Amino acid sequence: MGSDAEIFIFDYARYISEVVPAFRELLFAGEIVPWMREIIDGFEHWFREALPFDLTLLRNTNLARNCTYLTADLAFARRVDIDPNDVCFSDWEKRVCRSSSCPDRAWCPYHIKIPLVVPETLNLVLQEAIASRCLGDSQFVGRTCTPSLYNELLDRAGISQRDRGRRLLDYLGSRGFVIGYQWSGTGEGIQGWLAPDETRELRDFLDVLPLPDYEPTFENMKAMHRSILSTDREGGFSWEEVSFSFVRTVATIAVRHRKGILWGSDVMSSLDHVE
Numbered sequence: 001m002g003s004d005a006e007i008f009i010f011d012y013a014r015y016i017s018e019v020v021p022a023f024r025e026l027l028f029a030g031e032i033v034p035w036m037r038e039i040i041d042g043f044e045h046w047f048r049e050a051l052p053f054d055l056t057l058l059r060n061t062n063l064a065r066n067c068t069y070l071t072a073d074l075a076f077a078r079r080v081d082i083d084p085n086d087v088c089f090s091d092w093e094k095r096v097c098r099s100s101s102c103p104d105r106a107w108c109p110y111h112i113k114i115p116l117v118v119p120e121t122l123n124l125v126l127q128e129a130i131a132s133r134c135l136g137d138s139q140f141v142g143r144t145c146t147p148s149l150y151n152e153l154l155d156r157a158g159i160s161q162r163d164r165g166r167r168l169l170d171y172l173g174s175r176g177f178v179i180g181y182q183w184s185g186t187g188e189g190i191q192g193w194l195a196p197d198e199t200r201e202l203r204d205f206l207d208v209l210p211l212p213d214y215e216p217t218f219e220n221m222k223a224m225h226r227s228i229l230s231t232d233r234e235g236g237f238s239w240e241e242v243s244f245s246f247v248r249t250v251a252t253i254a255v256r257h258r259k260g261i262l263w264g265s266d267v268m269s270s271l272d273h274v275e
Helices: 012-029 034-047 117-134 147-156 164-174 196-207 218-231 239-256
Strands: 004-010 135-143 189-194 260-265
Touching (some): 004 239, 012 034, 012 117, 012 189, 117 135, 117 189, 135 239, 147 164, 147 239, 164 189, 164 196, 196 239, 196 260
Antiparallel strands (some): 004 135, 189 260
């Protein structure tokens, strides 16, 4: 068992302008916009049953006004006492908000008072919304892994723990801590993302590292992946180095199109399965 980690082209502008407002409206008023209703209908067609929780029952959670656990783009507002790298993906009690002062704590789906079925259902729909509306081409980067895969490479390269590049990789692995991670112990779901300006920063950071060099295209990445599968090594580079070069390449392509990037595992749209 495990999951396929991929780095995606991410339409951050569409995420901010369409997905985030629809998500906030759902939590505040129980209103489901037409394209999100299509996603829910696709789920029910796929599974041949209704979602386990009726999302129209959600009310009164005002993320924009009251939430300090999530940022404006729904990213985990990381706190010093929580390290996503040390938390099992399936352990919701370690990811849940425990605020004792938030005015929405009695009904917010991400507070510890709320049954697991509510955030579980909500996150499943949100992942599908992002997958179907915001994700472009992707490249496989490893099995059951997060961006922490590259920590040893950065250590060997003498990159400071405080370097901005490390922080960006941390965002890529932890921004989905609350709304992106799913419910198995093998890392399925959305680990994190970078906005377009952050993607450019990461690309520039990776450009100076000693990684495999090739023309930045999806075709070349797939060819290199096939080559390393058949020979175990590609030009003397380790898999971690090749994988890291894939992150750099997808970031390079994203920058060309003014997009961001997103790290996810087994992320897909159920609408692809509707017949």
